[in-house]
Amino acid sequence: MSARNPRRPGLATMVGIVWRTRRRGILVWVIALAASMIGTAASIAGLYDTPAKIHGYAEAVTAGSALAAINGHVEGIDSLGGVIQDEFGFLASFLLPLLGIALVAGSTRREEETGRLETVLAGRIARHQPVLAALAVATAAILATSVLFAAGLALAGVPVAAAILYSAALGALAFAFAGVAALLAQLVLHGRGVYAGSLIVLAVAYALRGVGDTTAAGWLTWLSPLGWVEKAAPFADRRWWVLLLPVGTGLVAGGAALWRSARRDLGSALLRGGLGPGHATRLRRQPIGFAAWIHAPATLGWLAGGVLLTGMMGALARQLLGALAGNPGLAAAMGMSGARPLHGFVAGTQLYLAVIGTGYLIQAIGTLRAEEAGGRLETRLAGTLSRIRWLAAHAVVVAAGLAVIVVGSSLVLASTTAWSVGDTDEFGAIVRSGLAYLPAELVLGGVALALFGLWPRGVGLGWAAYAVATFIAFLGPGLKLAQWVLDLAPTTHVGNPPLGTAEPGGLAVLSLVAVALLLLGFVAFRRRDVPRT
Amino acid sequence: MSVSSAPVIDIRNLTKSFGKVRALDGLDLSVRPGEVHGFLGPNGAGKSTTIRILLGLIRAGGGHVELFGADPWRRAATLHGRLAYVAGDVALWPGLTGGQCIDVLGATHGAVNQARRRALIERFDLDPTKRIRDYSKGNRQKVALVAALAAEADLLVLDEPTSGLDPLMEQAFQRCVRERRDDGATVLLSSHLLDEVEALADRVSIVRHGRTVTTGSLAELRRHTRTSVHAVTVAAPDGLAGAEGVADWASTSRDGQVDVRFTVDAEHLDAVVGRLHAARIHTLTVTPPSLDALFLRNYADPVDAREPGETPAGATR
Numbered sequence: 001m002s003a004r005n006p007r008r009p010g011l012a013t014m015v016g017i018v019w020r021t022r023r024r025g026i027l028v029w030v031i032a033l034a035a036s037m038i039g040t041a042a043s044i045a046g047l048y049d050t051p052a053k054i055h056g057y058a059e060a061v062t063a064g065s066a067l068a069a070i071n072g073h074v075e076g077i078d079s080l081g082g083v084i085q086d087e088f089g090f091l092a093s094f095l096l097p098l099l100g101i102a103l104v105a106g107s108t109r110r111e112e113e114t115g116r117l118e119t120v121l122a123g124r125i126a127r128h129q130p131v132l133a134a135l136a137v138a139t140a141a142i143l144a145t146s147v148l149f150a151a152g153l154a155l156a157g158v159p160v161a162a163a164i165l166y167s168a169a170l171g172a173l174a175f176a177f178a179g180v181a182a183l184l185a186q187l188v189l190h191g192r193g194v195y196a197g198s199l200i201v202l203a204v205a206y207a208l209r210g211v212g213d214t215t216a217a218g219w220l221t222w223l224s225p226l227g228w229v230e231k232a233a234p235f236a237d238r239r240w241w242v243l244l245l246p247v248g249t250g251l252v253a254g255g256a257a258l259w260r261s262a263r264r265d266l267g268s269a270l271l272r273g274g275l276g277p278g279h280a281t282r283l284r285r286q287p288i289g290f291a292a293w294i295h296a297p298a299t300l301g302w303l304a305g306g307v308l309l310t311g312m313m314g315a316l317a318r319q320l321l322g323a324l325a326g327n328p329g330l331a332a333a334m335g336m337s338g339a340r341p342l343h344g345f346v347a348g349t350q351l352y353l354a355v356i357g358t359g360y361l362i363q364a365i366g367t368l369r370a371e372e373a374g375g376r377l378e379t380r381l382a383g384t385l386s387r388i389r390w391l392a393a394h395a396v397v398v399a400a401g402l403a404v405i406v407v408g409s410s411l412v413l414a415s416t417t418a419w420s421v422g423d424t425d426e427f428g429a430i431v432r433s434g435l436a437y438l439p440a441e442l443v444l445g446g447v448a449l450a451l452f453g454l455w456p457r458g459v460g461l462g463w464a465a466y467a468v469a470t471f472i473a474f475l476g477p478g479l480k481l482a483q484w485v486l487d488l489a490p491t492t493h494v495g496n497p498p499l500g501t502a503e504p505g506g507l508a509v510l511s512l513v514a515v516a517l518l519l520l521g522f523v524a525f526r527r528r529d530v531p532r533t
Numbered sequence: 534m535s536v537s538s539a540p541v542i543d544i545r546n547l548t549k550s551f552g553k554v555r556a557l558d559g560l561d562l563s564v565r566p567g568e569v570h571g572f573l574g575p576n577g578a579g580k581s582t583t584i585r586i587l588l589g590l591i592r593a594g595g596g597h598v599e600l601f602g603a604d605p606w607r608r609a610a611t612l613h614g615r616l617a618y619v620a621g622d623v624a625l626w627p628g629l630t631g632g633q634c635i636d637v638l639g640a641t642h643g644a645v646n647q648a649r650r651r652a653l654i655e656r657f658d659l660d661p662t663k664r665i666r667d668y669s670k671g672n673r674q675k676v677a678l679v680a681a682l683a684a685e686a687d688l689l690v691l692d693e694p695t696s697g698l699d700p701l702m703e704q705a706f707q708r709c710v711r712e713r714r715d716d717g718a719t720v721l722l723s724s725h726l727l728d729e730v731e732a733l734a735d736r737v738s739i740v741r742h743g744r745t746v747t748t749g750s751l752a753e754l755r756r757h758t759r760t761s762v763h764a765v766t767v768a769a770p771d772g773l774a775g776a777e778g779v780a781d782w783a784s785t786s787r788d789g790q791v792d793v794r795f796t797v798d799a800e801h802l803d804a805v806v807g808r809l810h811a812a813r814i815h816t817l818t819v820t821p822p823s824l825d826a827l828f829l830r831n832y833a834d835p836v837d838a839r840e841p842g843e844t845p846a847g848a849t850r
Contacts, residue, residue: 189666190627278661280629280636290637294626375624379677382588382618382690383641386610529591 010125014133017120018107025106026141029099034145036471037092038152041084043479045156048083057083069316072226073213076236081158085166085235087478093206093226096170099145100178101198103138108182110191118266128262131182135254138178146171158235165243166234172246176225177202179253186260189269196301203308210312214319225249287385287393294371295364295394299401302360306353306409313349314416320345321421340499342421346430347499349413354437354491355470357406361445362462364398365452369459372531387526395449395518402441410434426498433497439510440490444469446517453524456532539602541566541688541719542587547596548743549582556582557594558743564721564736569714571734572723579743580723581621584692587721588618601687614643617681621692621723623673625665631672632661635680642684650683656705671697682709689713689720695729707732758822759796762805766791766812773808777801790815 019026048054058078061067071089076082108131111117117130146167153163177198184197205224212221213230221227225246232242283289321341368391371377381387414430448462472481472489486492493506542564549557557579564570574580585591587600589609598605600612625634632654639645654661657675665673674697681689689710695703710720710733724730730737731751738748747754759780764770769791774782778801784793791812797805802819809817 275662276630276633276664278630278632280633280640284633285636285640375620375622376626378585378590379618379620379624379638380641381590381609382613382620383638384610384614384643385641389610527592529585531590 011129011132011136013123014120014125014129015136018130018133018137022103022107022137026103026137029102030141030145030148032467033095033099034148034152037088037149038156040088040475040479041153041156041158043475044084044087045080045158047478047480048080054078054080054083057086061086067320068213069210069312072209072230073221074230074235075233079235080156081153081162081166081235084153084156084158087475091474092170092173092229093209094202096174097177097198097202097205097225100138100142100174100176101181101195101202103141104134104178104181105185105191105194105198107134107137109185109188109194112185112267113190121266126262127266128258131185131254131257131261135178135182135257139175142171142174142178145174161238162234165232165238165240166229168243169229169232169234169246172243172250173225173229175250176246176253177250179250179257182257183253183260186257186264187270189272192297193271196297199301203305207308207312214316287389288397291393291397294367295397295401298360298363298367299404302356302363302401303405303408306356306405307412309352309356310349310409310413311416313345313352314413315420317342317345317417317420318422342417342426343429343499346413346417346426346433347496350410350433350437350497351473351491353406353409353413353434354441354494355473356409357402357437357441358444358466358469360405361398361402361441362448362466364394364401365445365448365462366459368394368452369456372456375531378531381530387530388522391522391525398445399442402438402445406434406438406441407431429498433502436494436497436502436507437491439507439514440494442514443490443510443517446514446521449521450517450524451521453521453528456528538565540564540599541601542570542721543597543599543602544583544587545597547583547586547593547598549579549586549591549594556743557586559596560740560743561745561748562738563748564719566719567714567717568735569710569720569722569733571730571737572721572740573725573727573730573737574740575725578740580740581692582743583740584618584690584721584723587690588613613641615686616688616690617642617684617686618690619674619677619681619692619694621696623677625673625676627666628664630662630664631659631668631676634665634676635661635683638677638680639684642680642686644685645683646685647683650679653679653682653709656709657702669697671699671702674698675702678706678709682713687718689718690723691720692723693725694722695724695726703729755822756799758826759798760802760822761794761796761820762809763794763818763820764792764809765815765817766793766809767815768812770808770812773805776805776808779805 048057055078061071061074062077071086072093074082074086074089077086111120111130120130121127149170150163150167153167154160158166180201181194181198184194185191188194188197205226208220208224209226209230212218212224212227221230228242228245232239281289284293368377371380377390380390410431410433413434414427417430418424418427444462444466447465448459451458451462469489469491472486473491476486476489476492490510493503493510495501495503495506540563542562544560544562547557547560547562548555560579560583562570562572562583572580572583582591586593586598587605589605589607589612592606601615603612605612626637629637635650635654636645639650657679659672659675659679663672665676668676674694678694681691691710695706698706707729710722714720720733722730722733734751736748736750737754739746767790769784769786770793773779773793773795774784778798779795781794781796783795784791786792806817806819
């Protein structure tokens with residue numbers, strides 16, 4: 001915190017501005033996150049309603065190290081809270097840091113980048129106050145999420161002290177990343193860079209925690225913010241002091257951000273691009289080449305995510321299979337039972353990869369809307385490029401990007417698995433199972449594209465559909481949701497290959513739906529006004 | 534270049550509504566080949582909406598629109614091969630350099646004259662290796678202008694093209710537009726800056742609240758306005774105060790000289806100057822009627838009852 005009195009009138013005004021301009025997004029984040037966490041906790045409490053069932057789950061999950069790599073090592077897993085922490089481990093590792101990152105990135109560097117901050121700072125607002133206000137609002141939102149979650153856990157039957165500590169640990173995790181994002185916002189030039197940098201920090205944290213939890217180098221876990229949630233051990237020893245680590249990290253990073261913001265020039269950044277070529281290459285003058293340039297950063301980012309995930313999973317394949325061989329209960333708990341445990345493992349990984357591929361599609365189509373909202377689509381269509389060719393060029397590039405992500409990650413999964421288990425028999429089956437998910441991914445991409453054609457302001461709803469489909473795909477079977485609910489997620493109709501057989505009928509229907517949505521998007525886009533507000 | 538005199542742009546009774554807001558309410562616009570046509574009106578008059586319809590970006594609500602004799606909504610991409618456009622609010626890709634942007638924009642125009650591209654970059658004093666995000670607003674505007682002016686286009690559609698340019702660059706812009714006109718290009722210049730239109734336009738159309746208020750050549754429009762005269766003479770001009778066509782008379786005597794100011798209509802100017810000459814002119818300033826005068830005359834009218842309640846300003850965004 002800076003030495004100045006933070007209670008100057010400017011800060012209250014600035015907090016008001018941040019809240020007024022961002023409240024809808026903040027409320028959606030808080031409510032969606034709290035609701036999904038509370039819903040998961042309640043469902044788990046319903047499923048594991050006897051000590052025997054909880055004990056069975058704990059036995060199964062602790063049998064191998066592969067699951068610990070994904071969900072984390074849970075102390076006190078032989079309790080309702082422990083089961084909840086384990087089940088929620090993977091999603092919480094990403095959602096809570098993202099909460100902190102999104103809340104801060106959107107109200108710091110993005111505002112500066114668009115020039116809105118300049119207008120604000122021309123008023124009675126000190127240079128450091130926008131950062132302080134962004135952090136204050138983010139902290140309040142994180143606290144609200146934690147309180148809601150703690151209440152939900154307590155209602156589900158988790159002891160109150162443990163519920164509070166677990167929620168506080170998750171909130172502190174989000175706060176640490178809010179601080180990191182605030183600091184990055186002072187160093188890079190664009191809101192996009194804040195996200196990219198924060199996600200790299202998150203990926204490193206995840207890898208450190210994964211390696212620390214599964215190897216002899218257990219101290220590595222202590223280096224990871226994600227590890228601190230585990231080390232607080234809310235359902236075992238309850239080490240409250242561990243919360244000091246994430247809170248301290250958030251305060252130090254946030255303080256450094258405040259210090260930087262009070263001293264640096266507006267619009268400046270430590271890391272920025274230099275001069276570039278004075279001419280565009282022949283490729284970039286073509287619609288396809290230009291679309292490829294626009295989508296390249298997102299494609300590379302999601303590809304990196306897919307390769308990281310599949311590489312890690314593949315490398316752990318042997319350990320996981322060893323655990324499965326000695327423990328049918330674990331296989332059942334992971335939904336990986338069946339004649340070929342390796343197939344179950346690959347099927348589980350491919351589902352994660354499908355979520356990555358779908359996320360890429362939704363983001364890419366959101367980029368098209370951003371081009372329109374930014375006025376650049378108008379510039380683009382004022383030339384000889386027709387609407388259909390413009391959209392087709394983007395569709396081709398995005399589809400190719402999806403293929404690169406899915407095929408590339410599947411190849412990594414196949415190679416690392418072959419290396420880990422020592423044979424290449426399943427190489428083809430692993431890659432084919434990745435391809436089988438393409439129609440399901442394209443259905444959600446089609447939803448986003450149809451929205452872009454029909455109701456461009458609603459393109460953001462594509463993310464809502466994505467969140468629902470992801471939730472159902474991951475947690476639906478475990479929570480024993482009704483079949484019609486499960487059927488809402490496109491991935492349900494793929495047939496869970498290679499554990500199950502890819503269903504040609506299901507894939508055909510998914511493909512038809514995807515094509516229909518795609519056509520709808522094209523036709524609607526051809527007929528509508530540009531720009532449409 | 535087309536030698537026929539069929540209009541390049543032919544808009545009659547054009548309407549467009551955004552929800553309840555009527556942005557265009559029977560607008561007419563006719564642009565002849567080879568002319569610079571000033572498209573004048575205050576903010577929110579419907580200029581940008583008209584241009585977007587002309588480019589086939591949004592669909593006309595009603596009325597008749599022809600660009601090069603064809604329907605711009607149906608044949609947008611084909612027609613765009615013959616025009617170049619500079620948007621009022623220039624939006625470019627922040628990650629590209631200025632030069633890359635010029636080429637990307639140029640690739641969507643019919644053809645780019647590379648020699649002219651080089652010359653324009655020099656004349657506009659633009660560094661094409663800088664990123665768009667590092668440019669000032671004026672420099673971003675220059676990027677769009679260079680791309681449009683370098684294109685081998687029959688028609689230039691310029692929507693408030695000089696916003697953000699300094700006076701020197703405005704001069705450079707005006708020279709470039711005249712050169713393109715001399716090459717035979719047609720120019721539609723939308724603006725709310727009167728001196729800019731006055732410096733460039735052969736004919737103007739003035740719009741307000743989505744309707745064309747008046748249209749014609751500058752000479753035609755000026756015929757109905759008055760010339761201001763300011764003279765210092767040695768003797769008092771004889772019988773000028775009550776002469777035919779003279780109004781707004783004001784006269785003072787100072788240091789043995791007579792200082793007179795008045796306005797006169799165009800047909801009596803010759804006679805008036807004769808009388809001034811007889812009184813022995815010391816200094817003489819004659820200011821032709823400015824577009825300001827025209828503009829103010831057309832906008833000073835009270836808003837009539839048929840006007841839409843809401844100004845369509847929000848609708849053009």
